[in-house]
Amino acid sequence: MVALALKQEAPLAGAALDIDDVSHHFDIDGKLLPVLDHVSLNAKPGEFVALLGPSGCGKSTLLRLVAGLEPPRSGSLTEDGRPIKGPHPSRVVVFQDPTLFPWRTVWKNVALGLEAQGIIKSQRPRVDAAIELVGLSGFANAYPHQLSGGMAQRVSLARALVNDPQILILDEPLGKLDSLTRLSMQTEIVSLWQRNGFTTLLVTHDVEEALFLAQRVIVFSDRPASIKADITVDTPYPRHRGDAYLAELRQQILGLLGLDATW
Amino acid sequence: MSSASNSEFTLPQSAEEGAAFAGANWPPLATLLAGSTGLLAGLAWAAFGLVSLLLPDVEAGDWSQTRNVGAAALGIAAAIAILSLGAPWFGRVGAGLRKRAPWLLLLGLLLTVWELATAKFGWLPLPFFPPPQAIVEVYTDDLPKLAASVWASVKLQLGGYAIGALLGFVTGVSIGWSVAVGYWIHPILRFIGPLPATAWLPIAFFTFPSSWSASTFLIALATGFPVTVLTWSGVASVSNAYYDVARTLGAKPSFLVLKVAIPAALPHVFVGLFMGLGASFAVLVVAEMIGVKAGLGWYLQWAQGWAAYANMYAALIVMSLLCSGAITALFRVRDGLLIWQKGVVKW
Ligand SMILES: Nc1ncnc2c1ncn2[C@@H]1O[C@H](COP(=O)(O)OP(=O)(O)OP(=O)(O)O)[C@@H](O)[C@H]1O
Ligand SMILES: [Mg+2]
Numbered sequence: 001m002v003a004l005a006l007k008q009e010a011p012l013a014g015a016a017l018d019i020d021d022v023s024h025h026f027d028i029d030g031k032l033l034p035v036l037d038h039v040s041l042n043a044k045p046g047e048f049v050a051l052l053g054p055s056g057c058g059k060s061t062l063l064r065l066v067a068g069l070e071p072p073r074s075g076s077l078t079e080d081g082r083p084i085k086g087p088h089p090s091r092v093v094v095f096q097d098p099t100l101f102p103w104r105t106v107w108k109n110v111a112l113g114l115e116a117q118g119i120i121k122s123q124r125p126r127v128d129a130a131i132e133l134v135g136l137s138g139f140a141n142a143y144p145h146q147l148s149g150g151m152a153q154r155v156s157l158a159r160a161l162v163n164d165p166q167i168l169i170l171d172e173p174l175g176k177l178d179s180l181t182r183l184s185m186q187t188e189i190v191s192l193w194q195r196n197g198f199t200t201l202l203v204t205h206d207v208e209e210a211l212f213l214a215q216r217v218i219v220f221s222d223r224p225a226s227i228k229a230d231i232t233v234d235t236p237y238p239r240h241r242g243d244a245y246l247a248e249l250r251q252q253i254l255g256l257l258g259l260d261a262t263w
Numbered sequence: 264m265s266s267a268s269n270s271e272f273t274l275p276q277s278a279e280e281g282a283a284f285a286g287a288n289w290p291p292l293a294t295l296l297a298g299s300t301g302l303l304a305g306l307a308w309a310a311f312g313l314v315s316l317l318l319p320d321v322e323a324g325d326w327s328q329t330r331n332v333g334a335a336a337l338g339i340a341a342a343i344a345i346l347s348l349g350a351p352w353f354g355r356v357g358a359g360l361r362k363r364a365p366w367l368l369l370l371g372l373l374l375t376v377w378e379l380a381t382a383k384f385g386w387l388p389l390p391f392f393p394p395p396q397a398i399v400e401v402y403t404d405d406l407p408k409l410a411a412s413v414w415a416s417v418k419l420q421l422g423g424y425a426i427g428a429l430l431g432f433v434t435g436v437s438i439g440w441s442v443a444v445g446y447w448i449h450p451i452l453r454f455i456g457p458l459p460a461t462a463w464l465p466i467a468f469f470t471f472p473s474s475w476s477a478s479t480f481l482i483a484l485a486t487g488f489p490v491t492v493l494t495w496s497g498v499a500s501v502s503n504a505y506y507d508v509a510r511t512l513g514a515k516p517s518f519l520v521l522k523v524a525i526p527a528a529l530p531h532v533f534v535g536l537f538m539g540l541g542a543s544f545a546v547l548v549v550a551e552m553i554g555v556k557a558g559l560g561w562y563l564q565w566a567q568g569w570a571a572y573a574n575m576y577a578a579l580i581v582m583s584l585l586c587s588g589a590i591t592a593l594f595r596v597r598d599g600l601l602i603w604q605k606g607v608v609k610w
Contacts, residue, residue, distance in 0.1 A: 067511050089513035099504045103526045103603045113512035115522070143603045163512060 014199030015080045015090065015166040017043040017066065022075030024061060025224075034224035035061045038075070041218060041227065043167075045080075048193055048200045050210035052253065053220030059203045060096060062225070063169050066201060067093045079167065089113055092165040094173040096203075098156040100144040106131065106155050107140040113163040130162035131155075133188075149176040154185070161192065168193075170202040174209065186212055190237055207253050211246045212239055219256045229256050300364040301347020305340045307371025312336030314378050315396065321385040324394070328403060329382070332396040336374070343367055393573035401577035409562065413581060416558035419475065420547050420589075423482025427543065428536055431487035435494025435535070439528070440520055452491060460485035460546045468554045478550035485546040486539035490532070497531025498524045530604060533597045540593060544586050559585075 024036040035058040043049050051059050065072050068087040077084040079091065092113065100109050111127045114120040120127075131140055134154035144152060153176045160168060170189075174182045190213055193200055204210050210217045211233055219229040231253065235245055315333030320326060347364060350357030360367075374395060380386040382394035401409070437444040438452070460481045471477035501524050509523050551560025559582045566574035 064507075067507075069507055069510065087510040087513070089511070091511065093508075093511045095504065095508065097504065099502075099508050101505060101508075101523070101526070103529070103601075105603075112509065116509060116512050116514035116518050145603070159508075159512070 013197050014046040016045045017041075017167055017199055017201070018078045018081075019062075019066070020076045020078070022062070022065060022072045022077060023224075024058070024065065024070075024073050036065075036072075037221075037224035037226040039225065039227060040075075041230075043199050043201065043216075046197045046199055047216065048202070048214045050202045050204060050214035050217045051220065052204065052207060052210055052217060052257065053225055054222050054257065055205070057220050057223045058225035059220060060171055063093065063171050063201065063203060066167070067091055067169055089117055089163050090165055091167040091169060092160040092163050093169040094156050094160045094171060096171040096175065098144075098149075098152040098176075100147075100152055100155055100159075102144045105141050105143055106136060106147070109144070109155055110158045110162055112159055117163075126162050130158040133161065133192075134158045150178060150181055153177060154181075157185075164196065165198050167199045167201065170200065172203055172205065175205070182209075187238075189213060194237065207250050207257075208241065208246075210253075211249055212241060217249075217253060219253060229253075298347055298350065298361070300368060301350070301361055302344055304364050304367035304371055305344030305347065307368050307375060308336050308340035308343060311371055311375040311378060312338075312340055314375055314383065318379075318383045320382050321389075323385070323389055324382055326382065326394065326396045326400060328396040328400045332399050340371075390570060390572050393576060397573035398577045398580070401574050405574060405577075409578065409581065412557065412559050412562040412578070413585070415555070416547060416551065416560070416582075417585070419478055419551070419555065419558060420482065420543065423479040423547070424486050424540065424543050426479065427483030427486025428490050428539060430483065431490030431535065431539065432494050432532060434487070435491040435532070436498055436520065436525060436528075438491070439495045439498025440524060452488075456488040456492065460488075460542065461549050464550065464553060474550075474554040474556070478547070478555050481546050481550055482543045485542040486536075489538035489542060490535040493531045493535030493538070494528060497528025497535075500531070501527040530601060533593075533601065536593060536597075537590070540589060544589075548582075 019039060019041040022036055022039045023034070025032045025034045027033075039062060041049075051062070053059050061070075064070050065077055066084065068084045068091065071085075079088075084091075100106075101112070104112070107127060108115075110130050111120055111124075114123045114127065128137075128140075131137055134157055136151060136154060136158070139147065139151065144155075147155065153173060157173055173189075174185050177185060186209060189200075200214075202210070202213060215233055217229075217231045217233060218227055219231070220226065221228045231249060233246070233249060235243065239246065312333045312335075315329055315336060320329055343360065343364075346353055346357055346360045350361050353360075378394055381389070381392050382396065434448060434452075438448050439445075463481055463484065467477040467481055468474060471480060505523050505527060506519055509519055514523070547558070548560035548563070551558035552564045555561060559578050562578045563575055563582075566572070566578060
């Protein structure tokens with residue numbers, strides 16, 4: 001927690017994210033597959049936004065555009081007013097798959113970002129702190145094939161957090177965790193976010209998770225994804241899972257996702 | 264004749280032993296027999312020693328090392344027997360010997376039969392099938408020439424292999440990484456690569472200034488092709504997800520090549536290095552036979568010219584140990600570097 005505690009001395013607000021009229025499609029053997037349909041979305045500095053939507057609608061694609069891994073076919077994305085032209089360590093992604101480097105130990109995996117930026121020599125304690133944060137101190141020297149799926153996911157979270165991002169992009173980061181770890185990691189993410197103030201974009205399939213964590217929940221339509229609803233979750237942290245207000249919102253969101261009959 | 268009865272006494276014993284091993288309930292039996300297999304191995308080696316010492320060599324035979332070989336075999340027999348009986352007191356050496364006891368037994372038996380079939384009864388025609396002592400004699404009497412040949416081979420092989428492996432690796436990474444490099448190198452690779460390196464032999468020997476440089480070139484060529492192709496395919500098959508992760512964390516292109524592409528491709532690279540090693544051995548021997556006039560290949564050729572068959576076998580044994588040793592060394596390096604992989608083949 002050393003580095004993350006250090007952050008408090010110089011509170012670094014997250015960056016503002018502006019997604020303006022973005023559309024995107026893929027070419028599959030000459031056939032166009034539209035994936036994003038005029039998506040516009042603003043996140044204020046330090047805001048926590050959750051994205052919900054049917055599987056395959058284009059959520060991960062939108063996150064890739066925000067990360068700068070691909071340029072959008074039309075529309076624009078900006079971070080604090082600067083156009084996003086490529087990846088930058090101020091926007092780190094926790095991918096849907098942990099994608100740990102199998103030839104690196106847990107420690108070296110977490111150190112990846114600092115090493116890539118050439119600052120690892122002076123920043124080693126940050127790596128230790130991030131590993132401790134996700135509860136894997138005993139596994140610093142383990143190789144990815146020696147980890148469980150949930151542990152791998154936590155390593156990938158630590159690998160992102162160690163970079164002190166201004167925008168944290170989470171693509172179903174807790175999808176592979178057992179429900180108990182999942183709950184404690186949710187709490188952990190909230191406190192990390194509160195402490196560090198990064199802007200957070202979270203894709204999840206879990207409506208309750210979105211409501212427990214986020215200040216705003218965006219609901220997408222089927223592919224090609226367009227924004228169906230933008231719901232503000234106006235209740236303070238720490239939140240309670242049984243909250244009547246949250247239950248009401250959940251009902252509303254499930255309705256938007258076409259699942260109202262089942263609950 | 265006591266030795267003959269001794270060896271006859273050994274054989275049926277070992278047959279029972281083999282039968283027992285094939286038996287259904289062999290794990291507990293095996294632990295019980297662990298010590299006695301070693302003892303039987305000792306007896307087999309003793310039989311070899313006694314046969315060598317006590318039976319007269321055939322008329323045509325003129326071998327100076329018969330007595331020494333027999334004495335050495337008896338010494339080995341005693342060592343095996345003592346070590347296997349006292350295995351618990353000899354720690355790792357004892358345990359290692361017990362593990363190898365069945366092989367030692369088989370070796371002892373084969374040597375005994377070999378000795379009988381060649382030196383003692385002449386069942387196999389001389390000089391094509393020399394007895395063990397004739398081969399030992401090569402190692403004692405022709406050592407300087409053999410050692411010089413080994414040294415020449417090792418030098419040539421190491422030089423050519425290192426050059427070929429390095430160039431192949433660099434070429435493979437470049438093709439895998441850069442489309443522009445691939446555009447120019449790929450056709451050349453397709454055109455020249457599949458050609459057996461030995462096909463270049465006649466050209467190489469008159470275009471290069473020395474037969475040594477020509478051979479180095481050929482060995483490097485034989486090594487380089489598989490290393491290039493496998494490195495290339497390794498780099499090309501690295502999942503884009505790894506690059507995405509590294510890029511979002513701020514990696515520059517050099518980091519992507521050195522810290523992502525190359526480590527991810529390393530398992531393929533080692534397959535290429537392994538294949539290149541095999542190919543280069545073949546080229547080495549042919550090059551030495553035809554052009555270099557030094558090294559083990561040349562020694563083989565020379566021995567054949569003089570109908571010195573014992574020398575050929577002696578050189579073959581050394582060659583096989585060297586090749587096997589080279590592969591072992593390569594696998595050691597691989598195991599060290601690829602410790603993160605599970606289930607790598609043990610050599
Ligand atoms: N590189 C690609 N090339 C072609 N099509 C792609 C590519 N990546 C994604 N797609 C397509 O784009 C669509 C949206 O994919 P995306 O991964 O964004 O969905 P998602 O909303 O994240 O789904 P899930 O919730 O299941 O992860 C899918 O139909 C997929 O087939
Ligand atoms: Mg997805």
